[in-house]
Amino acid sequence: MSYFGNISKAFSTIATGMKITFRHFKNARKPDGIFTTQYPHKAVPLPKFSRQQLHNRIEDCIGCMKCANACPVSCIYIETVKAPAGTLSDTSNGQKRRLYLTRYDIDMAKCMFCALCTYPCPTECITINSDFNFIKFERKDLLYKFSDYSPEQVEQIKQEAKLREQQEAAEKIAKAKAAAEAKLKAETEAKAKAEVPQVEAKTEEVKAEQKPETKE
Amino acid sequence: MDNILVWTMISILVMVGLVSVVGIISIYLERKVSAFMQDRLGPMEVGFGSLANAIIGKKTFKEGRIGLAQSLADGLKLLQKEDIVPKGADVFLFKLAPMIVFGGTFAAFAALPLAEYFVPADINIGLFYILAISSFGVTGILMAGWASNNKWGLLGALRSTAQMVSYEIPIGVSLISIVMICGTLSLKEMVLAQSGWFWNWHLFGAISHNGAIGIVLLPVMFINFLIYFTCSLAETNRAPFDIPEAESELVAGYHTEYTGMRFAIFFLAEYGAIFVGNAIAVTLFLGGWNSGIPMLDEANIPGIAPLIFITKVFVLIFVVMWVRWTLPRLRVDQLMNLCWKYLIPFTLFTFFYVTIYKVFLT
Amino acid sequence: MTPEEIFDKLKEKFGEGKILRLTLPSQNGFDVCDPFIDVEPLAMTELADFLKHDKDLAFDQCCCISGVDLKDDLQVVYHLFSMSKLHKICIKATAKRDNPIVGTTAHTWGVANWLERETWDMFGIKFKDHPDHRRILLEEDWEGFPLRKDYKFPRFWRGMEVTPEEEEGTYGTQD
C-alpha cells in the first residue's frame, strides 16, 4: 500500500518537522533561545587576536621595509630619509632609529588582512588589532597615513637632508683635497651615492636585516 | 432598516482599511514568526516613535523596541522607489496587472461575514461569489508574467495558472459538502447555523443541523478541512506550493520585474488573499464569529464578534506561516500529482459520504 | 604496477617512437618529482584509451591535466590514477610552441573535456578532435593565452580598463 503509505509518511514527517520549528518558536522567549543579537546595542566581543585593522606605532618604526616586502598585495608604502645620528630616539625595545619616516601609508582598501606584515617586524611596531569600525565614505580615506610629519615638515626634512648631504659631500671633497690623490676614486663613489637617497635606504635595510631577529 | 444601512456603510469603510491593515500586520507577523522559528530576532529597530522621528528627519535608535512599525516603514520606502517598466514590456497590461490582482482580493473581502451586522455585502450566494472573485486574481498574475517580457516571469505565471486551475477543483468539491449540509450559499447563514457550543462547528460534523447523529460526519469534515486548508495554501501561492514565485528557481516568478509600489501591491494582495482563504475556512468550518461558548456570545459585548473572527483567522494564518517555514517546496509535476491523485479522490470520497448521509440519515 | 613496468608495457604496445622516456626522481636534473613518462603529443588519444581500458593498467581516474610553459615548448601534464589497482603515473606530452597540438583524451575521461578546455584557454594548446573546443574561463574573444610566460596584459578589453594603472610613485609599482 504505497499510496496510503505515502500519505502516512508525509503526515508523520511533516508533523516531526513542525514540532521542531514550533519548539524553536516557543523557545524564542527564553533567554538563550535566540542566537542573534541586536548589533549596535549588544555586540559579541571579538577575540583578542582578531585581524581587523593594521596599525603602526610610528615612534617605534625603524623603516626597515620588511613589512612592505612581506605584503602579498603591496599595500604598504614607505619612504625614508636618512637622519643624522643621535637626532631620533631609540625604539621601545632598544633598537636604533636612523631614518626619518617621511611616508608610511597603508592602503586598507587593498589590504587582504592576512597579517603577514606583522610577523617579520623587528620592533613589533606594526600590529593588526581588532578594531573593525573603520568604515569610510570615500575610498581615499582608506589610505591611512601613519607618518607624524606634516607635508611641510617632510619638505623641510628632505631639504635638510639634501643640504646635509651636500655639506657632507663638500666636507668630503675638502677632506679629499687635503688627502692624497689615491683617495680620489673613493670620493667620486661617495658623490654618486649621495645623489640617490633611495640607494642609501636600501643599504640601511640590509643593515637592519643583519641584526638578530627578535621574533620567531 | 436605517440601522442596517449605517452598519453596512461602516463595514464597507472598515473593509477598505482592513485589506491594507491585514497585509501590514501579516507581513510583520510573518517576519517575526520566521525569525523566532530560526532563532533570530527579526525586525527590532523601527518602532512607531522612531518611524515618526525618521519622517521628520531625526535619528533615534533605542534598545528594547520590537520593530512594530517595520512593515509600515517598508511600505513608505517602497512608495518612494522608482517605478520601473521594462523596455520590452506591454505597458498597459504591465500596469494593469497589480490592480487586477489587488482588486480580486479586495472584492473578496466585501462578502466576509465579520459579525452578524457586519457583512459589507450580504449576498445570498456569498460563498460562490468569493470563490469566483478570488480566482479572478490568476488573470492578473498571468498578465503580470506575460506583460513583463521576462522568461522567468512567464514561467512563473504559467505555473501559477496551472496550479490555480487544478486546485480550484478540490476546493470546490470540499466546500460543496458544507453547502449540502447547510442548504445555503450565504456565508452569514452558514455562520448562524454554527452558533452555540463549539461542537456545532462544521469541523465536528453536522450536529447543529441533525443533532447527535451529525457526529458521523466528523472524520470526513476533518478531511475536508485539511484538504481545503492545503488547497488554500496552493491557491495563495504559499509554501510548500509556492512554485510560481519559487525564489530559488524562478528568481521571483511573475513579479520579477516589478518594483516599488507595484511590487508592494502584489505583496499586499498576496497577504490579503491568505486572509480571505483562511477567513473562508473559519466561516465554514470553525464557526465564524461564534466564540464556541454560548454565554460569551450572548453577553453582547460590542465589537467582540469581529474580534473573535479575526483572531481565529490569524491563528490559521500563523499555521500557514508555520508550514511555510518548515517545509521544502514541491516540484511542478509533484504538485499536480498531489492534486489529481490524492486531493481530488479524497474530496470525491467525502462528497459521496456526505451525499449518502444527506440522503439516508436526514 | 611500478612506473618501470608501466613504461615497459606502454613501450611494448606503442613502440619507441611514441613513448619517449621515463624519468624517475633525481634523474634528468630533477631533485623531486613523481615518476613521469614523456610521450609523443599526437599519440595521446589512443594512449589514453589504452591506459584506461587495459586490464593491468586500468587508469580510470584522470586527476589533473595541466599545461606548463617550458619557454621553448608547451607541455601538457596528465596525472593519472587507478582506483582499482591503486597505482599512479604522470604522462607528459610536449608540443612545439609555434603550433601546439595534442591528441584529446576527452572521449576517454569525461573530466578531461573541461580540463583540456582550460588548458587551451590558458596556454593555447590545441586538442585534436576535442568535442567542444572553446575557451572556458575567459571570453571567446579574449586575445592571447594568459599563463604563457610571454603574455602581456592588455590595458583595455571591449573598451573596459582591465589592468588599471598603478598609482604613481607608490611602492607597489616597483614589482
Added chain:
Amino acid sequence: MEHKIETDFMIINMGPQHPSTHGVLRLELKTDGEIVMACRPFLGYLHRCFEKHCESLDYLKIIPFTDRMDYLASMNNNWAFCIAIEKLMGIKVSEKCEYLRVIVGELNRIASHIIAFGTFGLDIGAFTPFLLAFIQREKIFDLLEEASGARMLYNYIWVGGVARDVDGDWLKKTKKFCQEFKPALDEVDELLSLNKIFVERTANVGVVTKEMAISYGFTGPNLRGSGVNWDLRKNEPYSLYTKFDFNIPVGAGEQGQVGDCWDRYIIRIRECRESIKIIEQALEGISLEGDIYETVPKNFNKMPKGEVYARSETPRGEMGIYVVSEGGKAPVPYRVKVRSPAFCSLSILEEICKGVMISDVIAILGSVDIVLGEVDR
C-alpha cells in the same frame, strides 16, 4: 512544400545573477516548457587568474590567495597547498602542528558541509534548516577566529607549521562545541533529511552512476554519494589521519537509486558526525608543548628543482596542487596548477541535466556543492 508545425524551445539564462547558482555561474538552459533539453554552463565570472598570481609571489605569500579559492573551506586549501610545498621541500612538520591542522581542518570541513546541505535545503525551499545549521557554523567561526584571527580567510596553515599557537582554553571550547554540535545536527537531520517533500524532490534525481562519477572526476562526498568507498584521508593518508578511527559514509540509495541527490546530501550530514569524531580524538591526543614555528622555512631561496603533485581531501573532494619549481635561487614557483574538485564535479552538469525539470537542475547543482571561487579560481 510541406510545413511541419514545430513548437519552439525557450533558451533561458539561469544566472549569472540567480539565487541558486551559488555564485556567478551562468547556465544556458534550452527548455521545452518545464523540461530542460540541454544545459550549458558558462564559467569565468569569478576568474582571478590565481595561477598567474602565483608565478610572481613567494611561497608564503601565496597562502592568503589560496584562502580565496574555496572561501568556504579556506583551512583545507591552505593545507592542500602546504602539503605540496612541504613535499617539495622535504619538510616534516611537528606532531603538534599536525594535530592543530587536523582540528582546524575538520572544523572547517564541518562549516563547509553546513553550507553545502544548508543551501541545498534552501534550494529545495526549506529555509529554517539552513539557518539553524548556520548557528553552528557561526560557533565554528568563533573558534577559528580565536585560533587564527579571521573568520573566513584564515591564512592559518603555513608551510612547515601554523601561524599562531592555541591555548588550553581554546581546546576546552572546541571540546564543548563538539558536544553541543551533535544534538544540533540531529535536529537539522530530523527536520529535513526524511521529510517526504524533500525526499520526493531529491531521491532519484540527478543519478550519477559509479562509472560516470569516476570518469567525470567526481571526488569527495560526491564520489562517495555514488557508492564508491574512496576517501584520501583513509586510502592515501596524509598528516595524522592514520591515527584516528573514523568511518567513511558511502551512498547506498536508501531513498532511491545510488548516486542521486539525496545520497550526496546525506553523505555530508554523516561526514559532519565523522569529523566531530576525529576532532574529539585529536583533542585527546594533542599536547600543547612544542614550537609551532620550528620547521617554518626562513626563506625560500634554496628550493630544490622539481615538481610535485600533492592531493588532499577538502570538503569538496580531492584538491590537487601541481607545483613546478625551477630550483636554484628563484623564490617563486615556476608554475602552480590547482586541480579544483568543484571544477571537475561541475563538468558533469552538461551530461546529467538532460530531460530533467528546471527545479531538478537547481537540486542537482545544489547537491554537487560547488563554490564558484574555486571553479573559476
